[in-house]
Amino acid sequence: MSAFAYFGPAGTFTEMALNRLLQRGVVDGTESARTVAADSPAAAIAMVRSGAVDYACVPIESSLEGSVPATMDALVSPPGEHRVQAYAEVTLDVAFTLAARESLDADQVRTLAAYPVAAAQVREQVAERFPHATFVPASSNAGAAQDVSQGLADAAVTTQIAADLHGLVSLARDVADSPDAHTRFLLVGRPGPPPARTGADRTSVILDLTNEPGSLVTAMTEFASRGVDLTRIESRPRRRGGSGQYRFFLDAAGHLDDAAVGEALRALHRGAERVVYLGSWPVDRNGDATPPTDHAESLRWFAALEQGGD
Numbered sequence: 001m002s003a004f005a006y007f008g009p010a011g012t013f014t015e016m017a018l019n020r021l022l023q024r025g026v027v028d029g030t031e032s033a034r035t036v037a038a039d040s041p042a043a044a045i046a047m048v049r050s051g052a053v054d055y056a057c058v059p060i061e062s063s064l065e066g067s068v069p070a071t072m073d074a075l076v077s078p079p080g081e082h083r084v085q086a087y088a089e090v091t092l093d094v095a096f097t098l099a100a101r102e103s104l105d106a107d108q109v110r111t112l113a114a115y116p117v118a119a120a121q122v123r124e125q126v127a128e129r130f131p132h133a134t135f136v137p138a139s140s141n142a143g144a145a146q147d148v149s150q151g152l153a154d155a156a157v158t159t160q161i162a163a164d165l166h167g168l169v170s171l172a173r174d175v176a177d178s179p180d181a182h183t184r185f186l187l188v189g190r191p192g193p194p195p196a197r198t199g200a201d202r203t204s205v206i207l208d209l210t211n212e213p214g215s216l217v218t219a220m221t222e223f224a225s226r227g228v229d230l231t232r233i234e235s236r237p238r239r240r241g242g243s244g245q246y247r248f249f250l251d252a253a254g255h256l257d258d259a260a261v262g263e264a265l266r267a268l269h270r271g272a273e274r275v276v277y278l279g280s281w282p283v284d285r286n287g288d289a290t291p292p293t294d295h296a297e298s299l300r301w302f303a304a305l306e307q308g309g310d
């Protein structure tokens, strides 16, 4: 049996994402899984590092709010600790339920408990439908429902599951400022062999670069010159070692076993101060993950030369 932590409590989108990953059987041990709620993405990942659980499911990227900083910072290993590695991803459509302890008119909603990432995704809709409401921060979408059930706010921006779990009444369903809002989640474990290449994979690395002109351009060129598409580039402060020091999170289309990606990573390792491999895994919703194919052809040509071929 394997244990899986998720950013909880029960009823978050992250729990739904984990359930989807378990149904798909993306790693060993999903048939008899034990799931554990954690207070934050960082707490879920810390449980992986300490060995308390085998995997953690965490949100990584929202289509409306961008990368989730709390998760990115937690993916960076503290000095002296092993890295963590992602093995799978799932993308969920995200629409929120606004719920209260009893049926309320729109102008009776004065305080609205919301996880800040969620508030940012419904701000326009809320201003239109609940013009007198002010957001008060909650610890997660499910936490918002819990707060309302305890009388801490008039209504919650939450998930339908969490509203039901806490016995709340829905005031509005499917609320989102963009109709195709979605969030991508990662399943993170301790280091191991990546899942087999599928031909539609994502590879992720964290780079610490020397602070000198052109170091980021040079790193990105290792991918570009090999025809590898970068699907996400983010920077975060290093938090240690003084202000103005950043690290870079790069997602590339392709797998460690795609020749072009492997070569790019080896070149990065030669040039960067530190390269942390975050894994290679199948892309859930494809569109931008096709690895370059011509590179394998150049390797075949080179191998043939060594054998005396043309």
Ligand SMILES: O=C(O)C(=O)C[C@]1(C(=O)O)C=C[C@@H](O)C=C1
Pocket (backbone or CB within 6 Å): 007, 011, 012, 013, 014, 015, 059, 062, 068, 094, 115, 117, 118, 140, 141, 142, 159, 183
């Ligand atoms: O609180 C939740 O329900 C979560 O799963 C977290 C989270 C996030 O942090 O991005 C996930 C999806 C939504 O975009 C809003 C919140």
